[in-house]
Amino acid sequence: MRTLKYAILGLVNRNPITGYDITKEFNKELANFWYAKHSQIYPELKKLVDEGLINFEVIIAGESLEKKLYTITEKGKESLKKWLLQVEDLDPTPKDKFKLRMYFSEILNKEEIILQFEDQLIKRNKKLQFLNDVMNEYDRTIPDVISPEFGDYMVLEGAILREQSYIEWINRCLNRLK
Amino acid sequence: MRTLKYAILGLVNRNPITGYDITKEFNKELANFWYAKHSQIYPELKKLVDEGLINFEVIIAGESLEKKLYTITEKGKESLKKWLLQVEDLDPTPKDKFKLRMYFSEILNKEEIILQFEDQLIKRNKKLQFLNDVMNEYDRTIPDVISPEFGDYMVLEGAILREQSYIEWINRCLNRLK
DNA sequence: TTCGGCATGTAACTCGTTACATGATTTT
DNA sequence: AAAATCATGTAACGAGTTACATGCCGAA
Structure with missing residues (x-):
């Protein structure tokens, strides 16, 4: 199924990015529906390079610290688009x-x-409180449809609804038990 | 973490049961929050026997068909109870x-x-329609608290709330897009 | 100069899926 | 007689976690 492949491809498609920063993305908004550790990300990046879906450029930061900045290829964009359009069970x-x-x-x-x-x-x-705090940073301005921010906003709202519904379930259980 | 271990232990604790029937349970109510294939269940059962948490008795059905009927041991019950009481993140x-x-x-x-x-x-x-159909078989009689049926009822309600909340999210997204 | 964060990787292991494999029994 | 279902297992693989391993850089 290779979902991680497309999660990474989606991020690299937005902007050239390093493996380290991909790992960080998997701990922000994205973490509300997908995540991975760096030990899974680095090997997957290598695989994507082998498959010709991304390229990288070595950047030297400071004196000698090497970063690999990954960029999506045309083949990668096609592959991503195909995945986004697919209709699954x-x-x-x-x-x-x-x-x-x-x-x-x-x-x-x-x-x-x-x-x-x-x-x-x-x-x-x-957890709900935390999600609401993040949401409040949007400051009542719902981002434009079809913008990267709209994706963030959309899934954040989904996460809030999910927690609310879980809490509702707990309360119903507690009411019956008391 | 060994969650499958406790899922199986919980089922065996209710009634002596075969591996085949455990597999079937994982495709009913239980499937709304846990499941496994027989290829994972049979090896796990063997492990639980090795650990002394369950025993089995070979039953001959018909002429020669062998079934293994598993029963929980005292050690198994303790292990299950400890797991049920634990407070986790x-x-x-x-x-x-x-x-x-x-x-x-x-x-x-x-x-x-x-x-x-x-x-x-x-x-x-x-999916929501399907869950509602199952729920209607309870025929408005909410099972007694602390009965096996209450567990079924409880998690079924949780599954329905979850689907409803997912649908609410989709509708909000669609409203913004239109 | 030490500590936290930046940055990249590998190894060993657990968990879970798909496929392979076999045979008995019941239903059509 | 064939097909569906009962019943139990193993092998190979893929996905994901924990731990190991190394080195750079900036701030206190």
């Missing part, structure tokens, strides 16, 4: 360890179950 | 290929993007 439902634990919770007593939900509620609220 | 945000594609969609034109969202909307609605 739905991904399988994402796995959820907390739900798995609650699914088997009948062997716990009520108080123990409630404690689990309450702990999860705190953590989810914290 | 939030899982990383689940990966989402569709959101990844839309994140990079600025290189497509508006009509192409809208087509992508509309296709996704149809598929998500279909």
Whole structure:
């Protein structure tokens, strides 16, 4: 399936970028729906070069620190566009360890179950708060459709809706338990 | 982390069960938040036996068909309970290929993007319809708290809320695009 | 001069999927 | 008699994590 391939290709397509900076991108907005460690990114970049989808240029920063600045090729752009246009079946439902634990919770007593939900509620609220803080930096100006910022905005909103719905689920469970 | 280990342990804890039937469970309610193929389940069962967490008894069905019926041990029950009670950090945000594609969609034109969202909307609605159908089989009788059925009901409701929230997100995106 | 961040890589391992492989039983 | 389903396994591969490994640069 090679999804990481296209995640990287998408980033390199926006602007020439180094492996290090790709890793950083995977820890910002992007982290709300895709991510990877540098140990996965560097080998994948090498593979993409071999496939002729990207090129790199070695940049010397300061005295001797080598950076590799990757740029997308025409072949890479075509490959990315083809992937963006493809119509696929739905991904399988994402796995959820907390739900798995609650699914088997009948062997716990009520108080123990409630404690689990309450702990999860705190953590989810914290995450939602964080996402809202990021969202507020957009300062009520919804970016133009078809701009890189619109992508950021869109998926951030998706992440907020997802957390809200998870919190709603927890609250419903707690109401039944109390 | 060995999550599959506990998913299996949780099922075996409910009732003695064969590997084949565990595989089937992973394609019902459970599939809304955990699943595995038989090729992963059989080796894991062997491992759990080695660890003394489950036992099995060979059953001959019909003339000569061998089944292995697995039962949880005391050690297994303790291990499961410990796992159920543990307080963990939030899982990383689940990966989402569709959101990844839309994140990079600025290189497509508006009509192409809208087509992508509309296709996704149809598929998500279909899935929601399916989940609602399953839910209606509960026939308005919410199962008792602390029963195996309550677990089923709870996670099914979670799955429905999740799909609804995804659909809400798609609609918001479409409204902005139109 | 030391510490945190910049920058790139590899090795070993776990987790999960697809495909291969076999045979028994039930249903059409 | 054939097809679907029951039932259990292994092999090869791909994806992802943790740990190992190295060296540069700027700020305190």
